Amino acid sequence: MNKNNLSEADSHCSHSIAPAKVVRGERAWEESHQLIASICRSPLLLGRSKATAVLRQGLLSNLKSLGLNTVSAELKHDCCEMDLNRINCLALYNSCDGVVAAGGGKVLDAGKLLAHRLGIPCITVPLSASTCAGWTALANIYSPTGAFQRDEVLARCPQLMIFDHGLVRQAPPRTLASGIADAIAKWYEASVSSGSSNDGLIQQAVQMARVLRDQLLIDGPEALRDPNSLAWIKVAEACALTAGLIGGIGGSRCRTVAAHAVHNGLTQLEACHEMLHGEKVGYGILVQLRLEEIIGSNQLAAQARRQLLQFLRKLDLPVSLDDLGLSKVSLIELKEVCRFACQADSDLHHLPFAISPSSLLEALVAADKDEQLIVESKDT
Numbered sequence: 001m002n003k004n005n006l007s008e009a010d011s012h013c014s015h016s017i018a019p020a021k022v023v024r025g026e027r028a029w030e031e032s033h034q035l036i037a038s039i040c041r042s043p044l045l046l047g048r049s050k051a052t053a054v055l056r057q058g059l060l061s062n063l064k065s066l067g068l069n070t071v072s073a074e075l076k077h078d079c080c081e082m083d084l085n086r087i088n089c090l091a092l093y094n095s096c097d098g099v100v101a102a103g104g105g106k107v108l109d110a111g112k113l114l115a116h117r118l119g120i121p122c123i124t125v126p127l128s129a130s131t132c133a134g135w136t137a138l139a140n141i142y143s144p145t146g147a148f149q150r151d152e153v154l155a156r157c158p159q160l161m162i163f164d165h166g167l168v169r170q171a172p173p174r175t176l177a178s179g180i181a182d183a184i185a186k187w188y189e190a191s192v193s194s195g196s197s198n199d200g201l202i203q204q205a206v207q208m209a210r211v212l213r214d215q216l217l218i219d220g221p222e223a224l225r226d227p228n229s230l231a232w233i234k235v236a237e238a239c240a241l242t243a244g245l246i247g248g249i250g251g252s253r254c255r256t257v258a259a260h261a262v263h264n265g266l267t268q269l270e271a272c273h274e275m276l277h278g279e280k281v282g283y284g285i286l287v288q289l290r291l292e293e294i295i296g297s298n299q300l301a302a303q304a305r306r307q308l309l310q311f312l313r314k315l316d317l318p319v320s321l322d323d324l325g326l327s328k329v330s331l332i333e334l335k336e337v338c339r340f341a342c343q344a345d346s347d348l349h350h351l352p353f354a355i356s357p358s359s360l361l362e363a364l365v366a367a368d369k370d371e372q373l374i375v376e377s378k379d380t
């Protein structure tokens with residue numbers, strides 16, 4: 001073992017691997033009632049969108065009928081400090097002793113952050129499979145207008161995660177497609193950031209990401225076609241659970257790379273705020289592969305990009321700036337995306353070669369042009 005290998009194997013790592021308990025299945029919510037009551041007596045039920053209001057009303061009456069002194073609150077924006085501060089006060093005023101976060105990634109992140117800051121347990125109830133936020137000990141913080149600001153590492157994963165298939169199945173199919181793009185990014189990013197790691201646990205996390213990718217490639221299209229299929233269960237759990245587990249086992253050294261950095265850059269533009277997290281991440285993977293190909297001179301990346309492009313298209317996911325709602329984007333705005341994505345502490349710099357905002361801009365434009373060329377050649 002040389003000195004470098006030794007220092008990697010020898011350095012200390014701390015991992016938040018998984019929620020203390022995960023309950024999953026068709027009626028997981030109902031089956032968790034007693035568990036919830038054993039964790040907290042005065043929960044704060046947190047949610048956001050109008051689309052899930054009726055579902056959350058049902059959860060609220062369930063919690064109340066358990067004899068729990070439940071307060072409900074809604075985010076007005078994304079997971080942002082303004083909302084967090086307001087709801088933090090509400091939770092303190094009502095002496096809440098737990099947070100039940102029911103919704104998509106932004107709600108789950110906000111619930112985990114609130115619980116972390118208040119020092120009380122968090123219970124996550126994903127209402128879609130759009131991210132693995134119900135699992136992880138991480139939260140992304142946005143501005144009130146939806147621009148990514150930073151992520152925060154939390155003390156631990158949730159105390160309880162309830163992945164109720166019946167609830168998740170009611171989410172729009174677009175959320176599952178977005179979850180697939182976010183989960184498949186694990187392979188493209190982990191293999192770059194940690195593919196040559198000598199740490200056994202990290203190597204195993206990278207291999208799990210490869211198996212996850214293969215499963216999504218095989219079962220993804222059927223899962224989207226038929227929410228009552230076995231493929232749907234496998235894919236929804238792959239996106240919401242396995243992707244989180246890979247992050248937990250891989251730890252902070254098994255990082256996100258350019259795909260998420262490009263996502264973070266894109267959130268700076270008002271015009272693509274309507275697009276879901278995974279929809280932007282999926283496009284970010286295409287840009288990352290383009291960078292690996294043109295700057296890293298990796299010919300396999302070109303092949304991987306063509307394969308991924310077809311797959312994303314099959315799932316109706318955005319593969320161009322146009323698809324992302326950025327058909328009228330100006331060069332100045334694209335430069336802002338690249339400046340943000342290339343900040344000194346950006347995960348983009350986990351690529352094995354140096355990237356400047358101008359080389360990223362080149363890759364963004366090239367990935368987009370070349371996407372159009374493929375579309376044109378298919379059409380004619």
Ligand SMILES: [Zn+2]
Binds near residue numbers: 260
């Ligand atoms: Zn993500």
